[in-house]
Amino acid sequence: MTTKETRRLKIKKGIRGKISGTPERPRLTVFRSNKQIYAQVIDDTTGKTLAAASSLKLEDKAAPMKELAAKVGEMIAKNAQEAGVQAVVFDRNGYLYHGRIKELADAARNSGLKF
Numbered sequence: 001m002t003t004k005e006t007r008r009l010k011i012k013k014g015i016r017g018k019i020s021g022t023p024e025r026p027r028l029t030v031f032r033s034n035k036q037i038y039a040q041v042i043d044d045t046t047g048k049t050l051a052a053a054s055s056l057k058l059e060d061k062a063a064p065m066k067e068l069a070a071k072v073g074e075m076i077a078k079n080a081q082e083a084g085v086q087a088v089v090f091d092r093n094g095y096l097y098h099g100r101i102k103e104l105a106d107a108a109r110n111s112g113l114k115f
Contacts, residue, residue, distance in 0.1 A: 012094030019089050020044045028076065028088040028108065028115065030101055037069050037100055039076040039108075041085055051079035069100035073107025080113055087114040 002010075021027030021044040031038045041051040053075035055061070055068045063071075080088065095101045109115065 008094035010094075015091060015094065019091060021089060025087050025089050026050055026080075026085055027091050028080075028113070029091040030093050030095065030104055032093075032095060032100055037065075037072050037104060039072055039104060041076065041080045041083070041088060050083045050085055051076060053079055065100055066103045069103040070107040073104035074111045076104075077108040077111035077113040085113075090115045 019027065021042050023043055023045060026041045026043045028039060028041050036055045038054040039052065040049050042049050053072050055072050057075070058068060058071055061068075090105060092101055092105075097105070105115075
């Protein structure tokens with residue numbers, strides 16, 4: 001019997017086997033919990049986090065989850081561009097590409113990050 005979490009981890013393992021962050025195109029990974037959403041830009045060759053953003057740093061925590069995800073997407077795009085990153089590879093981390101994950105990705109794309 002598989003749970004949602006083990007299913008997600010199986011999907012994540014398949015995704016991570018195919019994509020990897022390089023210095024030219026680091027990996028934008030997303031983690032979503034029940035209350036928060038986090039995003040990191042990671043260079044896998046050195047194992048360094050180049051930029052990070054989360055909904056913990058936002059003032060308006062009472063906003064709908066999709067709006068928080070969009071704000072985090074804008075924040076991660078801004079932080080990545082400040083770190084000199086223009087293009088990334090998107091790692092949805094085993095989550096389905098809809099809802100909060102899609103909102104974060106669209107907001108990051110609209111803020112100038114290419115993927």
